[in-house]
Structure formats: C-alpha cells, structure tokens
Amino acid sequence: xxxxxxxxxxxxxxxxxxxxxxxxxxxxxxxxxxxxxxxxxxxxxxxxxxxxxxxxxxxxxxxxxxxxxxxxxxxxxxxxxxxxxxxxxxxxxxxxxxxxxxxxxxxxxxxxxxxxxxxxxxx
Ligand SMILES: *[C@@H]1O[C@H](CO)[C@@H](O)[C@H](O)[C@H]1NC(C)=O
Numbered sequence: 256x257x258x259x260x261x262x263x264x265x266x267x268x269x270x271x272x273x274x275x276x277x278x279x280x281x282x283x284x285x286x287x288x289x290x291x292x293x294x295x296x297x298x299x300x301x302x303x304x305x306x307x308x309x310x311x312x313x314x315x316x317x318x319x320x321x322x323x324x325x326x327x328x329x330x331x332x333x334x335x336x337x338x339x340x341x342x343x344x345x346x347x348x349x350x351x352x353x354x355x356x357x358x359x360x361x362x363x364x365x366x367x368x369x370x371x372x373x374x375x376x377x378x
Contacts, residue, residue: 269307284319287322315353
C-alpha cells in the first residue's frame with residue numbers, strides 16, 4: 256500500500272491486520288510525504304506485536320517504510336531506490352517462513368539426483 260497520510264480508522268485497521276495474520280499474506284506500506292507515520296510504525300509491529308481487542312496478531316505481517324528516508328540529497332537516486340527496494344522486501348522471507356512453520360509446512364528435500372547425467376547418457 257502506498258499512502259500519504261495517517262490512518263483514520265486505526266481500530267478497524269488493527270483488527271483487519273490481526274485477522275489477516277493467520278493468512279499467507281504480507282502487507283507492505285510505503286508512506287509518502289511529510290505526515291506523521293507513528294500509526295504505521297505501530298502497525299509494523301516490530302517492537303510491539305499488533306493486537307486488537309485483546310487478540311494478538313498470530314505473526315508479524317506488516318512492513319512499513321517511510322519513502323522520505325530514501326530521497327537522496329546527494330542525487331544518487333539509483334542507490335537509494337535499490338535500498339528502498341531492499342528494505343521494502345526485507346521482512347518477506349521471515350514472514351513467509353513464519354506462516355509455513357505455523358502450518359507445519361516443511362520444505363521438500365533437495366532432489367538427490369540431477370536429471371542431467373541421465374540425459375547425457377542417451378546423447
Ligand atoms: C475480523 O474477524 C472477525 C471474526 O471473523 C470478524 O467478525 C471481523 O469483521 C473481522 N474484522 C475485519 C476488520 O475484517
């Protein structure tokens with residue numbers, strides 16, 4: 256989500272985040288502009304897990320990034336955009352793993368035999 260402001264329906268939003276935390280879903284919020292983004296930091300839940308009416312989010316599913324932190328004053332747009340992309344996606348691997356672990360989904364074992372030697376034998 257890209258937003259230029261604070262959340263006006265924080266109570267419902269937190270409930271929706273808590274609800275969504277049991278789904279294979281991540282929410283990335285990029286805050287654009289000079290607004291106060293304290294509510295977004297709260298949704299990000301890196302310090303305190305998001306909760307709603309006593310229900311705790313099952314896992315962290317929100318990543319918040321303020322765009323203004325990536326507006327480069329030195330003019331090196333490329334570097335700061337790469338950093339933005341990296342930070343925006345930073346929590347996705349752990350968020351995916353936390354869902355898989357919570358559902359007992361194990362990675363498949365690596366294929367022990369590459370099909371390539373078999374192919375070469377017939378060539
Ligand atoms: C969250 O889930 C509860 C229980 O299923 C539902 O009643 C409620 O409407 C949901 N809230 C939001 C904001 O989606």
